[in-house]
Amino acid sequence: MKRSTLLEMLAERIVGINCPHPVRVAIDGVDGVGKTVLADELAETLSNSGRQVIRASVDGFHNPRSIRYRLGRNSPEGYFRDSFNYTALTTLLLAPLGPGGTRRYRRNVFDYRMDSEKTTPMETADEDAILLFDGVFLHRPELVSHWDISLFLDAPFEVTIPRASARDGSSPDVKAPENCRYVEGQQKYLQTCEPRSLATIVINNENLSSPEITTK
Secondary structure, three states, X not given: OOHHHHHHHHHHHHHOOXXXXXXXXXXXXXXXOOHHHHHHHHHHHHHHHOOOEEEEEHHHHEOOHHHHOOOOXXXXXXXXXXXXXXXXXHHHHHOOOOOOOOOEEOOOOEEOXXXXXXXXXXXXXXXXXXXXXXXXXXXXXXXXXXXXXXXXXXXXXXXXXXXXXXXXXXXXXXXXXXXXXXXXXXXXXXXXXXXXXXXXXXXEOOOOOOOEEEEX
16 A cells, blocks of 8 residues: 555554553564654654654663673674663653553653663653654563554565665675674564564555555
């Protein structure tokens, strides 16, 4: 389908969710699959709804390097296990926006490039706000119960690794040593957590101009 059609369908589905707190939307998928692009486009589409849209990413909840790399900089297990601070993510963002929450939240807490904490202010969400949250590993057991709707973007590593390469300047070769941490870490996630079966909607995002919903 046309990308604009997908965005309109997703926006309609999200706006139609009826809950007494902000709608928390997960946009999951492997590195380079197009999560951030879709989230930003969806935010623009949803801006027409008149509702507050909150954009945040798992990148704002990294662990310090001392934790992320304690199993080694190239460890797939370390990438899967140690990359993110799920306690901070749930207590400072997802739970406050959920049932019985205060709606007082922080959208990020850590700058992984500087390897330092961020002193971002507390914000207050509208009761009918929409959180668009993108990132990897979003259907882990620590997080899956916090989503009111979740998307999983799907594409083979032969597509996603070259995309990530174009963005980051890394090797486009799936089998390159520098990609081992991410490819094998993601494979562990796909096998262990089975996000395709947990997601509300799975989207084949191999063709960026013509994505397809593969399950609803």
